[in-house]
Amino acid sequence: QVTLVESGGGLVQAGGSLSLSCASSGLTGSSLTMSWFRQAPGKDREFVAGYSWTGGRTYYGDSMKGRVTISRDGAQNTVYLQMNSLRPEDTAVYYCAAKTGLPIQILTTSERYPYWGQGTQVTVSS
Numbered sequence: 001q002v003t004l005v006e007s008g009g010g011l012v013q014a015g016g017s018l019s020l021s022c023a024s025s026g027l028t029g030s031s032l033t034m035s036w037f038r039q040a041p042g043k044d045r046e047f048v049a050g051y052s053w054t055g056g057r058t059y060y061g062d063s064m065k066g067r068v069t070i071s072r073d074g075a076q077n078t079v080y081l082q083m084n085s086l087r088p089e090d091t092a093v094y095y096c097a098a099k100t101g102l103p104i105q106i107l108t109t110s111e112r113y114p115y116w117g118q119g120t121q122v123t124v125s126s
Contacts, residue, residue, distance in 0.1 A: 001026050002024070002025070002026040002027055002098070002115045003024065003025050003026060003117075004022055004023070004024050004096045004097070004098060004115055004116060004117035005022065005023050005024075005117055005118070006020060006021070006022050006094065006095070006096045006117045006118065006119060006120040007020070007021050007022075007023075007120060008020040008021050008120060009094060009120030009121045009122045010121075010122070010123070011123045011124075011125065012086055012122075012123070012124055012125070013124070013125050014086060014087055014088055014124055014125065014126050015085060015086065016086050016124070017082070017083060017084045017085075017086065018083050018086065018122060019080060019081065019082050019083070020036070020080065020081040020083070020094055020096075020120060020122075021078060021079070021080050021081075022034065022036070022078060022079050022080075022081075022096030022117060023076070023077075023078045024076075024077040024078065024096075024098060024115075025077075027077050027098055027100060027115070028100070029100035029101055030054075030100065030101065031052070031053070031054050031100055031101055031102060031104045032052075032053040032054075032077065032098065032099075032100050033050055033051065033052045033053070033054075033098065033099050033100075033104075033106055033107070034050070034051050034072070034077070034079040034096065034097070034098045035047065035048075035049065035050035035051070035070075035096075035097050035098075035106065035107075035108075035113065036048040036049050036050070036070065036079075036081045036094060036095070036096060036097075037094070037095045037097055037110055038090075038092035038093065038094045038095065038122075039092055039093050039095065039119075040089075040091060040092040040093075043092075045095070045110045046061065046063060046092075047061040047108035047109070047110070048060070048061050048063065048064055048068060048081065048094070049061065049064070049068055049069075049070040049081060050070065050106035050107070050108070051070045051071070051072055051079050051106070052104060052105075052106050053072075054104045056072075057106065058070050058106070059106040059108075061108060064083065064090065067083065067084050067085045067086075068081055068082060068083050068084070069081075069082045070082075079096065081094070083122075086122075086124045087124060088124045088125065088126045089124075090122065090124050091122060091123050091124050092121075092122060093119040093120065093121050093122075094119060094120050094121075094122050095116055095117055095119045096116070096117040097110065097113035097115060097116050097117070098113060098114075098115040098116075099112060099113045099114060099115065
């Protein structure tokens with residue numbers, strides 16, 4: 001059984017920083033990719049960043065590019081999302097997602113990820 005558990009969300013003032021983490025268990029197989037998505041009320045789920053265990057590649061969505069960094073724990077299947085210069089429009093529930101196998105590209109559509117965490121709320125006040 002695969003589980004993904006996010007943590008680190010909370011309330012922060014505009015311009016501040018937060019670090020999210022996603023701990024996984026039960027993931028097997030090759031070509032692991034773990035990504036972060038977010039969903040604001042009334043909006044579609046949006047890709048934020050992804051990390052591929054194949055080559056240690058990263059990819060960022062346009063909405064937070066330059067303000068976020070995704071990284072992984074070298075010993076665990078855990079990913080982190082460091083978010084800086086946060087804006088009120090970054091307020092959303094942030095979800096961790098995972099997939100294994102082909103394709104190895106970091107995919108940005110939520111439908112391609114079979115495993116999801118429960119989400120963690122990030123609220124940025126103005």
